[in-house]
Amino acid sequence: MCASPPPAHAQDPLEAERAHLAASRAALRAMRKHTESLDIRDVTANWVNAEVLASEIAQRIKALADLADTPLFFGRLDYHRRVDADGEHGYRFYIGRRHVHDAKGDPMVIDWRAPVSQPFYQASKKDPKDVELRRRFGYDGGELTAYEDEHLSDPDEEETVSALLQREIEKPRVGPMRDIVATIQPEQDEIVRGALSETVCVQGGPGTGKTAVGLHRVAFLLYAHRERLARSGTLVIGPNRSFLRYIEQVLPTLGELEVKQATVDELVAHVEVRGEDDATAATLKGDARMARVLRRAVRAGVTLPKEPVMVVRGSRRWRVPVHELTEMVEELLARDIRYAAAGEALPQRIAHAVLVRMEQAGEAPDDRVQNAVARNAAVKAAVKAIWPPVNPAKLVLRLLSEPAFLAEQAEGILTAEEQRAILWAKPPRSVRSAAWSRADAVLIDEAHDLVSRTGSLGHVVLDEAQDLSPMQYRAVGRRCSTGSATVLGDIAQGTTPWATGSWAEALRHLGKEAAHVEELTQGFRVPREVIAYASRLLPAIAPQLREATSIREAPGSFAVDRVEPAELTPATLAACRAALENPGSTGLIAADARIPALRAALAAAGLPHVEPGEETDSTTRLTLVPASLAKGLEYDHVVLDEPQAVVDGEPDRRTGLRRLYVALTRAVSGLTITHAAPLPAELQR
Numbered sequence: 213m214c215a216s217p218p219p220a221h222a223q224d225p226l227e228a229e230r231a232h233l234a235a236s237r238a239a240l241r242a243m244r245k246h247t248e249s250l251d252i253r254d255v256t257a258n259w260v261n262a263e264v265l266a267s268e269i270a271q272r273i274k275a276l277a278d279l280a281d282t283p284l285f286f287g288r289l290d291y292h293r294r295v296d297a298d299g300e301h302g303y304r305f306y307i308g309r310r311h312v313h314d315a316k317g318d319p320m321v322i323d324w325r326a327p328v329s330q331p332f333y334q335a336s337k338k339d340p341k342d343v344e345l346r347r348r349f350g351y352d353g354g355e356l357t358a359y360e361d362e363h364l365s366d367p368d369e370e371e372t373v374s375a376l377l378q379r380e381i382e383k384p385r386v387g388p389m390r391d392i393v394a395t396i397q398p399e400q401d402e403i404v405r406g407a408l409s410e411t412v413c414v415q416g417g418p419g420t421g422k423t424a425v426g427l428h429r430v431a432f433l434l435y436a437h438r439e440r441l442a443r444s445g446t447l448v449i450g451p452n453r454s455f456l457r458y459i460e461q462v463l464p465t466l467g468e469l470e471v472k473q474a475t476v477d478e479l480v481a482h483v484e485v486r487g488e489d490d491a492t493a494a495t496l497k498g499d500a501r502m503a504r505v506l507r508r509a510v511r512a513g514v515t516l517p518k519e520p521v522m523v524v525r526g527s528r529r530w531r532v533p534v535h536e537l538t539e540m541v542e543e544l545l546a547r548d549i550r551y552a553a554a555g556e557a558l559p560q561r562i563a564h565a566v567l568v569r570m571e572q573a574g575e576a577p578d579d580r581v582q583n584a585v586a587r588n589a590a591v592k593a594a595v596k597a598i599w600p601p602v603n604p605a606k607l608v609l610r611l612l613s614e615p616a617f618l619a620e621q622a623e624g625i626l627t628a629e630e631q632r633a634i635l636w637a638k639p640p641r642s643v644r645s646a647a648w649s650r651a652d653a654v655l656i657d658e659a660h661d662l663v664s665r666t667g668s669l670g671h672v673v674l675d676e677a678q679d680l681s682p683m684q685y686r687a688v689g690r691r692c693s694t695g696s697a698t699v700l701g702d703i704a705q706g707t708t709p710w711a712t713g714s715w716a717e718a719l720r721h722l723g724k725e726a727a728h729v730e731e732l733t734q735g736f737r738v739p740r741e742v743i744a745y746a747s748r749l750l751p752a753i754a755p756q757l758r759e760a761t762s763i764r765e766a767p768g769s770f771a772v773d774r775v776e777p778a779e780l781t782p783a784t785l786a787a788c789r790a791a792l793e794n795p796g797s798t799g800l801i802a803a804d805a806r807i808p809a810l811r812a813a814l815a816a817a818g819l820p821h822v823e824p825g826e827e828t829d830s831t832t833r834l835t836l837v838p839a840s841l842a843k844g845l846e847y848d849h850v851v852l853d854e855p856q857a858v859v860d861g862e863p864d865r866r867t868g869l870r871r872l873y874v875a876l877t878r879a880v881s882g883l884t885i886t887h888a889a890p891l892p893a894e895l896q897r
């Protein structure tokens with residue numbers, strides 16, 4: 213970083229940049245050494261503080277690791293004028309994954325999230341944002357091998373597509389998801405740097421970078437609001453564990469080690485899920501009307517008092533009459549406070565009424581007396597009868613077991629037929645023995661929240677959101693009720709019968725109606741020909757959506773092989789072998805029902821494979837992917853076995869075609885389809 217304009221020296225620019233890289237590396241090592249040598253004995257008064265500080269330091273040491281194959285900086289900005297922002301000043305800034313400073317404290321590399329770095333992503337010929345030169349760096353392993361310049365204010369220089377960006381996008385994919393920090397695009401950057409207070413919903417076709425954007429947004433928010441989010445917490449929600457394993461490296465590479473990950477099922481794991489609903493029951497249980505039924509049910513046990521409360525203290529008896537108790541209960545019912553909080557308020561109200569009477573009788577009771585009266589056995593007994601405690605799981609068990617109870621709570625909300633659809637055919641004996649379904653667990657979570665408020669996090673990223681039921685949105689919404697969310701999804705990839713119809717509706721259930729919906733349209737994954745082929749399904753699965761474009765220049769390979777039924781499995785295996793000739797990962801995607809047969813065939817043929825979410829290595833680059841787990845994942849080459857079987861694996865045709873759309877859009881460099889049954893009509897054009 214220079215404090216004065218860069219001198220026009222004759223040195224080979226690449227050499228100069230390599231020198232800066234070497235100096236930055238040395239500075240990073242020095243920073244790490246310094247942190248490692250910190251002696252905390254003098255600054256911590258007790259062992260708790262010492263523990264906290266020690267763990268913070270350990271985190272910092274980890275964050276300061278110089279990762280050999282992740283370049284320390286990937287870009288450079290030369291401003292026209294000296295920039296003074298956020299403690300950074302100078303004309304020239306190197307942009308990287310984290311701050312590096314020299315011994316004097318002057319910055320060598322600026323964090324990509326700092327305000328001075330933003331023009332690296334946003335500046336253009338049209339709006340240069342004071343930037344004279346934008347330089348992108350190319351690396352081979354850890355070695356700086358190339359650079360590419362754009363003189364943003366030079367009217368004679370033509371605007372071109374960056375070859376380095378193109379190279380980055382075209383790289384064969386291997387292993388888990390990587391960060392995209394060097395090549396975030398302007399439309400993505402807008403979302404990444406959105407204000408913490410704002411909830412944003414991103415609709416985008418397959419491979420438009422929704423997941424990548426969501427993860428970088430968390431990294432950005434943690435940078436901009438570190439203390440606040442450290443207190444309140446951040447969470448990334450994904451559809452299943454294999455997906456979460458696929459993305460789990462991205463934030464740590466960006467230096468963020470503290471972000472939690474979970475599936476929606478894990479968030480609501482109050483009971484063990486062993487049962488499964490049919491589509492009708494699951495859809496009804498996921499319907500937002502269930503929240504109203506539960507609200508009523510939670511309060512169903514509240515009984516208006518029939519007798520006065522009599523408190524005996526010493527030689528005196530104090531009586532709170534029925535009408536006064538009734539007023540208290542009615543007031544608590546009318547107020548929007550949680551059931552348990554209201555149940556705790558009631559004894560205090562009764563005690564207060566007793567205190568008023570004591571005062572009227574000339575006594576001078578204080579707070580301690582009020583608390584003692586609230587704990588008095590007569591008051592406790594009355595409260596238990598009026599406002600009995602509610603066990604959320606037991607309540608849901610009763611609701612799904614007792615037709616009369618359900619009828620009472622669901623009257624005017626669910627029809628008789630709908631009630632029958634969600635009732636258990638054979639009611640379980642206890643919470644433990646019940647075969648709870650995933651949707652039931654969400655109902656229990658709602659009941660929990662009606663009883664006592666669920667704590668809110670600072671920010672939640674909800675990926676593959678198109679699949680959530682309204683009740684699941686509510687479960688996520690209460691976990692960010694005082695924070696914000698990034699909602700990511702693609703309506704065309706919605707494969708659950710209970711999926712919410714539109715983003716506006718989804719955001720309402722999430723409790724974030726004011727959120728705006730952004731659209732990402734540039735596809736970074738799927739080759740042009742393949743996305744065009746998959747898009748033939750759009751009129752049938754999401755007619756309102758536009759086809760995603762592909763910014764990949766490499767045409768990729770695409771083949772459809774029809775074979776005799778007896779030849780299907782051998783043809784699929786042969787396609788896998790051919791795909792494995794290429795560098796990068798190969799995914800064999802098939803209908804869930806085909807997986808056992810294919811697994812056996814792969815074993816018999818001596819083709820080793822892993823399951824989704826497991827790490828591939830140089831000897832095992834093939835993953836066998838059930839269509840139901842393909843969502844969100846990508847492979848360099850995809851072999852898709854028998855598309856019609858993928859469609860048939862779902863309860864209805866639209867869902868089947870959407871599942872197929874997901875499977876067709878996982879490939880980065882090549883897609884081979886093998887089939888014996890005719891292809892679904894929608895694909896034949």
Ligand SMILES: Nc1ncnc2c1ncn2[C@@H]1O[C@H](COP(=O)(O)OP(=O)(O)OP(=O)(O)O)[C@@H](O)[C@H]1O
Nearest residue numbers: 392395396397418419420421422423424736737844
């Ligand atoms: N700006 C970018 N530069 C380089 N690569 C990018 C960029 N944006 C996205 N990608 C890459 O494109 C691929 C698809 O991104 P991602 O998985 O985030 O898309 P998605 O929209 O979530 O897809 P899906 O709808 O299939 O879940 C990933 O390999 C990602 O790293």
